Amino acid sequence: MSTTHSNASDVASMVETYTATRKASEEFAAPLAIEDYMLQAMDDVSPTKWHLAHVSWFFETFLLKPYLGGYKPIEERYEYLFNSYYNTVGPQYHRPSRGLISRPTVAEVYAYRKHVDDNMLALFEQASPSLAAEIAPLVRLGVNHEQQHQELMVTDLKYNLAINPFKPAYHDREIPRGVATPPLGWVEHPGGIVQTGWEGDSFAFDHESPRHDTLLHPHRIASRLVTNGEYLAFIADGGYERYELWLSQGWAKLNGEGWKAPLYWEQIDGAWWHYTLSGMQKVDEHAPVVHVSYFEADAFAGWAGKRLPSEDEWEHHAEKLAIEGNFADDRLFHPVPLDTGSGLPAGELSQMYGDVWEWTGSAFLPYHGFTPLEGGPGEYNGKFMMSQMVLRGRIRSHTPESHALNLPQLLLPA
Numbered sequence: 001m002s003t004t005h006s007n008a009s010d011v012a013s014m015v016e017t018y019t020a021t022r023k024a025s026e027e028f029a030a031p032l033a034i035e036d037y038m039l040q041a042m043d044d045v046s047p048t049k050w051h052l053a054h055v056s057w058f059f060e061t062f063l064l065k066p067y068l069g070g071y072k073p074i075e076e077r078y079e080y081l082f083n084s085y086y087n088t089v090g091p092q093y094h095r096p097s098r099g100l101i102s103r104p105t106v107a108e109v110y111a112y113r114k115h116v117d118d119n120m121l122a123l124f125e126q127a128s129p130s131l132a133a134e135i136a137p138l139v140r141l142g143v144n145h146e147q148q149h150q151e152l153m154v155t156d157l158k159y160n161l162a163i164n165p166f167k168p169a170y171h172d173r174e175i176p177r178g179v180a181t182p183p184l185g186w187v188e189h190p191g192g193i194v195q196t197g198w199e200g201d202s203f204a205f206d207h208e209s210p211r212h213d214t215l216l217h218p219h220r221i222a223s224r225l226v227t228n229g230e231y232l233a234f235i236a237d238g239g240y241e242r243y244e245l246w247l248s249q250g251w252a253k254l255n256g257e258g259w260k261a262p263l264y265w266e267q268i269d270g271a272w273w274h275y276t277l278s279g280m281q282k283v284d285e286h287a288p289v290v291h292v293s294y295f296e297a298d299a300f301a302g303w304a305g306k307r308l309p310s311e312d313e314w315e316h317h318a319e320k321l322a323i324e325g326n327f328a329d330d331r332l333f334h335p336v337p338l339d340t341g342s343g344l345p346a347g348e349l350s351q352m353y354g355d356v357w358e359w360t361g362s363a364f365l366p367y368h369g370f371t372p373l374e375g376g377p378g379e380y381n382g383k384f385m386m387s388q389m390v391l392r393g394r395i396r397s398h399t400p401e402s403h404a405l406n407l408p409q410l411l412l413p414a
Contacts, residue, residue: 040099178286178337229285250295325354
C-alpha cells in the first residue's frame, strides 16, 4: 500500500515538473513574431524553433522510444534533424545551417511538442513502480536539459535581435536602475583542504560529482560583482589598447574582431548604451557588467591587480549561501544592481546566484573520480572537457551551445 502511494506521489511529481517546464518554454517563446523563430545570426546560436524541437527530441529519444510500447514518432526524420551532438543516436544536421530549416514550420514544431507531451503523459500514466523508478533520473535530466535550453533560447534570441538595426525589444519589462554602488569588501579564507562537488538526492549533472577533497590556498574573494562603472574605468584607462593586459589569444581576438567594449555596447552621443531584451538602454554604472569574454574578464582582473577565482574557490564560498537572487522566474532576463536597501552586512558575499554567470580561472575538466553516464546521456558533458573555461552560477556550468558571458567576483591572494 505504501509502495503504491509512494509511486503515485513520485509520478504525480514528475508530471507536475515536466508539465511546468514544457509550459515555460512556450511562455518564453510567446513574445516572438513568427519571423523571429527562424533567426540564426551566427554559427554559435540556434533558432528558437530548433530549441523547441530539440528538447522534445530529447524526451522522445531517451524516454518514449525505449520505454513506451508502441510509440510512433510523428516524423522519423526528426531524429536526424533535431539531434544536437549525440553520436550514440546517429548523425546530426549541420549546426551552422539550422537557420535554413524552414520546414517543419513553427506550427508543425508545436504539433511535435504536443505529440511528445501527450505520449509522455501516457508513459507516466502507465508506469509501474519499477518503471517509474527507472525513468525518474532520465525525466529529471530531460527537465533540467530543457531549462538549460530555455536560457539558451533567450540568450540566442538576444543576439539574433541585437543585430537588427531597429534594435527591437523582446518584451516591455522595465529594468531597475541603481542609485549607488555598495563598497567592495573582501571575504577571507585561511586555506586548507575542503570538500567540493555534489552529493545527495537532489538533481545534479554528471560532471558536478563526485564529492572530493580540494586544497585551497589562503585567499580573499570580493563581496559583490564587478559593476559597469568599474568596467568603464578599465575602458577609460586604455584597457582595450594595452596588449600587456591580455592573453595572446585574447589580444588576437580583440584586434581581429575590433573589440572596444563588451558585447552589445555602443557609444551614442558620447554616452555608453547597450542592447537589452527591453531594447536599448543607457549603461547603468551600478549594475553588474555582463557579456564579456573570458579574455576580457582576465584582462580586467589583471588591470585591477587581482585574479579570477578558481572553480573550487568559487564553489566553496557559494555552497554556504542561500540560493536566492534574480532568476529566470522573474522574467527580467537582465542583471540588476545590488539592492543597497537590503540590509546586507558590509563585506558579505552577494549575487553569487542569479543575475549572471561568473567566469572562473579554471579549465573545464572532470572532478577526481568523474564517471559519465551510460549510453546516449553519457555524451552530455564528458566529451566536452577540453578547450573551455568554467563559468559558475546556478550549477557547475558548462553548456556546449552557450556563449553569453559576464564578469565575476574577483579574488586577491591573502
